[in-house]
Amino acid sequence: MIDFGYTLTRDRQLDYDRGDFRYLKLVKSLEPSMDLCIGCGSCTATCSAAGFTNFNIRRLHTVIRRGDPESIKAELKKCMFCGKCQLVCPRGVNLRNLILAMNRAIEILG
């Protein structure tokens, strides 16, 4: 895409080249096991909150990874922190702490 310095519409694709990876870096330093995810979705499937509302922990952590953290800020507040996700993750991702880390990242980076 040619950069004219201005744009009429926002890009709809994930623009990896202009992604915001500060969150990823911080969250990863707080919970390194986030790298182990293979996107199986069992965390979301078992999630207590996901039974009631649009809260998808797998997606949240994937969008941080893709450098598009904006969309997660409102959603992350819905977590009840019950820890079921952590008990089903087949990769041993420390999910509760990962959510805590994402919260910290939002707190620190805004």
Next chain:
Amino acid sequence: MIKFNLFVLPFSLGLIYIVTSIVMHYYRWIKALPAVDKVKLSAGIRTPSKVLASLKEIFLEGLIHRKLWKRNPLLGYMHMSFAFGWFLLIVMGNLESRVYHGAYINAPYYPIFLKFFIHDRLVLFFEIFTVPAFFRFIMDFLLLFVLSGLVLAWIKRKQSKWFGMKQTTMHNFFDRVALSCLWLIFPMRLLAESYTAGYFHGGGGFLTQNLGNLLVMITPGPAELIAYFFWWTYSLVLGLFFIMMPYSRYMHIPSELLLIVFRHCGIQPRKWGSSFSDLEVRSCSRCGVCIDACQLNFAAGINTIQAVYLIRSQREQYIPENIAQTCMLCGRCQEACPVGIKIDSLRLIKRREIGSGQVSDFSYLTNPHPGFADVVYFAGCMSQLTPSIPIAMEGIFKEAGINYLFIDRNGSICCGRPLMLAGKDKQANELIEFNKTLIRQTRAKLLVTSCPICYKVFREEYNLPIRIQHHSQYLLELVKDGKIALQSQHRRVVYHDPCDLGRGGNIYQAPRELLGKISDLEPVEKDRTNALCCGGSLALMGTSMRTKDEVTLDALESLLAGDPDILVTACPLCKKTFSKLSKTEVRDIAELVYDAIPSRKTRIAGTVKDPEVVIS
């Protein structure tokens, strides 16, 4: 009679310093108490029974060190000889000083350095039955008592295992200076008194006199001067110790005394901290008992986050986040702590500081009417991953003919405790309020839960006007009321106390009584208050699964040492955690109870099914 010498000055200055410091500390702690606690304190110190109880505990814990005796006799003796021995030295020294002086009030240094000023010789045989001789004997005996503790302390530095301690605390600079002084005080006293007695051929008891005679005989040089040197050193190390005390761990001694009084007046730790917690922090003796009690230490090799380090960093005004977060809050250290510090609440205060900045949004929760019932059954989130537990419970409810409501059958709203463990109390309260409404609407008189985590928070935070029971209590009650009849299956089982049910909920007996009826319950090495955590604790943040597995494996090794048929627990999270790594079958107590109902009409949960029946 001469009653002064220049060498008493270091001691006297030190004494003035420490007394002033203690008074100021006491004043500050009391002044900073929340108003409610102040009322409790002033009422408490006017209640004779509470004062007596405080004094009794001060005597038993502060001087005799009863808890340490229970833990290890050598450790108990070591502490008792120091504390009680020194205390008696002061008391008897004061009495002794009065023998030589009619005055009721002496300068504080006078009894301490009495032997410098008084050294008459007891000549005649009958004089050994006199009062001065009695005191000389007693004082020497007490000195020997303290010195024996000192010898043990030296040995403990090298051989802590003999004292039942695998690891001791890493000390800081002030601690080391104070410790060196403390170790020097009594040898210096011994040498000073001995040389003086030897030089004057009198004034000492069986120890100091004989040692003094020997020392004067074998050491060249002017004995009087040597004695004087040791009196100076004695005074200097005493003074230095007192000056170091407020900056070292030895401040725990005066702090603990006040803490005991606070406790007996009914003052409790507060969620966001209070002067009570500050006092607890200062009351820690850094003995390191908590390090040995901690499974993260002995099972997973993490030895920098234990209570003693949390408290030390709190005193240094900065708690690193990982110290606050790396903890299972299993409560083992709290049980072991000889000072009885509520360590978990101290850690949670810090977690609240970290976790309070974030907000939650639970507006999505809707509240359809759950229906009515006599008994509300709340299985808990984790039970959805251990379906055998709710299946067994439902089967039992049906067998017993109970009008029950399985309120979280289709996915639960978390009880709130996991949020609290992460320091998010405000957010937890939203869930608590929501669940309270839900439970109240059922008009039930009893809430039964399968999850000890839920049980703890239901009891402590929900303020429900109905009875709350963990299923182990409830099932025992059903048996006692004759609602269900059980037949023992005679399987050899061991029982694992879940942290939140045992140490957290003080339920030890009900599950054991129940298991006694339906199985052959065998003992395990560490149980009840000393029970191990399964390693699955939701309180443990930021630690790898590997670490948790190490804790689990270690606990399993201990629990399964007798090779039982079944490992029984009473918590879905414990069951899930153990099942991952156990080679022995792990089951919940409810499943066993259900299996033990001989007349059961419904099918048995968790038993092997016949494939032929499945697909015909």
Next chain:
Amino acid sequence: MDNTVIVIGGGISGLTAAGMLAQQGLDVTLLEKENETGGHLARWDRLFPDRKKASEVLDFAMEGLNKVKIVTGVAITGISRQDHEFTVSTNLRDSGYGMQDAGYQSPVPSPQSPVPSTQSPVPSPQSQYTASALLVATGFDLFEARKKEEYGYGIYNNVITSADLEEQFKSGRKVLTSEGKTPGRIGFIHCVGSRDEKVGNLYCSKICCVTGVKQAIELKEMFPESEVFNFYMDLRMFDRHFEELYYEAQQKWGVSFIRGRLSECSENPDGSIILKTEDTLTGKPLKMTVDLLVLLSGFVPSGGTRGISKMLGLQEGTDGFINSADQHSQNNLSGIEGVFLAGAIKGPISVSESVADARAAAAQIACYLSSFKVTND
């Protein structure tokens, strides 16, 4: 040093290797703990990808065994070694069975073998066998699906494993629900006990993917009106014709595939199963009721493998399977002289791979023994 070989394990790997060795003129004894040989293969109906009958493959392997001394129903109690000779001690597992006479016709008892097999086909409770080479082919066990309690095997009647289903196919009966009804909707769950830190198995069992596709097709054949869903994390169609089978499942049979791992399931009063997963491709949690749920159980090292491994001091990998001396060029060598490995003892493997691996092991052993002869002469 002579030309004797003991093969431990009478599954497809052990049988194939024993046949190959015997045909090369070696003196082979095969020890099997079960009362019959054939291992897992004997319980299966048809094999992927071409749906060949498992019994035909087994029969083929058995054909070469007329010169092999087969001892079944024995547990190995100890293995000792002196110079180049191994002594394997056994115990009878069950008194009802003993030596299975699979056409064994050697009238001359070999001097190494203490078992006078012609006189008495039933060995005494304790026996000893000696040989110059050992082939360990103790294979795998299926992951015990009950360990995934949240999946409900052993709790809900309509949750079965792929092995249960295979036995059902083999019996020739119709696959019905526990209530005796035709299952209108069937779910297959991939990766049960595989790729799962929560059961301590990080590895992929490799053959469950294609097994799920094969069994889905077979159920569609049986019940064309039923819906069949495969819940997967990745579909690993690693071998020849596998991808085509997947293609066929979609195109010809209308099998559906949903990318998401099962988190837990529960049971309806009518016995049907509600499963919870995330449809990761739409990013939404998904709830589905099925009449029959099939769990594709993965591989774990067999009890025999673990036992023999301890006796011999074999190299165990972090996954519990046995490591060979080199995965590329010495994959049948154990690292211990005279001890060879074949089949699923080294990790998940298909039947065709087992056959190839067993033959490779047989060739290795033959070379090993003949080179010894040269040096000894």
